[in-house]
Amino acid sequence: MAGEVRQLDDRKLAVLRAIVQDYVGTEEPVGSKALVERHNLGVSPATVRNDMAALEEEGYIHQPHTSAGRIPTDKGYRLFVDKLAEIKPMSAPERRAIRHFLDGAVDLDDVVARTVRLLAQLTRQVAVVQYPSLTRSTVRHIELVALAPAKVMLVLITNTGRVEQRMVDCPGPVGETVLADLRTALNTRAAGRRLPEVPGLLEELPAAFDQADRPTVSTVLATLFETLAEQNEERIMLAGTANLTRLGHDFPLTIQPVLEALEEQVILLRLLGETNDAGMTVRIGRENAYEGLISTSVVSVGYGSGDESVAKLGVIGPTRMDYPGTMGAVRAVARYVGQILAES
Amino acid sequence: MAGEVRQLDDRKLAVLRAIVQDYVGTEEPVGSKALVERHNLGVSPATVRNDMAALEEEGYIHQPHTSAGRIPTDKGYRLFVDKLAEIKPMSAPERRAIRHFLDGAVDLDDVVARTVRLLAQLTRQVAVVQYPSLTRSTVRHIELVALAPAKVMLVLITNTGRVEQRMVDCPGPVGETVLADLRTALNTRAAGRRLPEVPGLLEELPAAFDQADRPTVSTVLATLFETLAEQNEERIMLAGTANLTRLGHDFPLTIQPVLEALEEQVILLRLLGETNDAGMTVRIGRENAYEGLISTSVVSVGYGSGDESVAKLGVIGPTRMDYPGTMGAVRAVARYVGQILAES
């Protein structure tokens, strides 16, 4: 028998589902008697006890103390999310509210800001939204502005409305004609192209200029490439940290590492980066690579202006969270943000 | 005698100072015996007790329970900060570290980001840094970029390195010549001027253009004015929220409202706004207007690229904080940020 994976019958699964639902609701270990009272399982507490013993044997649930009720394990939540739960669609009024709230945004910053607040409010958890990434987006326009004889400001505008600017210190004074030529050349070749392919398209560019101007052109190009390559410049916006107070009962210990993690953009980016491109990703408890987040779950999904995801957003909350509701909210918000981005 | 404000003699003040120092160190109510042991006051516990009774009478300290030690009140901290404490200067190595850390910044965003992290780390509290405000700064350059026939992007660059961009939907197609003329006109008149005075300087501008182009010019100007006026666009950066876990012992109750307050940029801006322009401002406990922050203190100060403050930064922590050290760190960081800004 050892090593054999027993198949759980339907009732056991129903019991697990009931346990998860009750525990998420009450935040307290749930016992056999309470279970049959609140869900009409059609069997007696004793039967449920047998099932629970089996579920515990398989590692789906766990009891904190001998005489306490059961709590789902990470593995239990995983099964619940994979097999037992349906994503709960938003109600029509909720959808209207989302739509309305996001429609008021005036620029990209505002879209992201509103999105993250909305998501935090809907899920009553910590929300994270990544700015539309540079990698997937395309060049809308490149602008060069002379600020001083040898100082040029480079402005990169993407199709997602994002703007990146950089100072360029040129080796010598830059003529306005050269600047204009360079501006035209850059836009002719790069506009509409994806950011990562731009460097390849501009490689030969210095050769098209006068010998004297080449150092300048090269310097500008170098800065541009740097800007394009700066993946780590990917920004993130956060909201709803106050919701962490409902994380657990043993406070400082659980909340501190989470707050620390949330301050590290790198960690958040990696977290979102692990999101599966197709569909929603749920990482439960210890499935999260980062130590500080082992008692939390992350629900994340990509969003984009078209058919394709340009960035990700998600929610971080206790493993004991309302997965169907959270997933529904995350999905709905992602969709609407995508639409908003496509419109603008 | 009633209503008379008694003068506290030097020893009572010394006792208060000792109480504040000990309480900040130990986080526990401090009694008469412990006091004389740790500070050589040259008197007996009984004498200290008498002084403590007087201090309590005057409202500077307070005992949580009959048989407990004393804790400073907000009023006590206030007196401590005003009369009993010296701002503690940073040590030379600390100053070097600050300098070194901030020197690595590549652009304004980075300066602010580094500053806020540094401040949080130095003080082990929550740090807040306001972006150099638009009001006080001057126009370095205004750029117009045609993105589509009737769509123009307006980019405003300030002397502090801040960049604001806005889409402008024009009433009709915009010729490149008009755009160039407008660009030149804008920069000639506005460059180097303070943002608030710019609208006045541009009032007559539409009259200088062809009748046909005036609607376009007006639209662009309107958007520009809007951008200039948008005080509330003032951004803020935050770090060190994880340090809140050391706020108090009764957790969720104290930390939640603080986290909520920290998420409201409006509240933070108002908080920093109350900073006295000259010198450092310390707001202790209930001196803070906002309800959620009555158990915290805010230490803030202005910083700027020249002699003049363009924005503010500060720290939020428990009323029981190391005021001299915190004030020293805040002052030092503000100075160095100012220098960095002046250099770039």
Next chain:
DNA sequence: TTTGGCACTCGCGTGTTCAGAGTGCCAAGG
């Protein structure tokens, strides 16, 4: 396979006790 019964376990809340820290007051001393 399900179910009722039953004995058992154990956490948690309550109540009690006790030691220690701290106080206020008073009378004596400088």
Next chain:
DNA sequence: CCTTGGCACTCTGAACACGCGAGTGCCAAA
């Protein structure tokens, strides 16, 4: 008049005991 040692008093918090009740596992019967 201020300071000081002594003393009685107060109160918290830790430690301990205790009993309730929720919950379990097992077993025999349906």
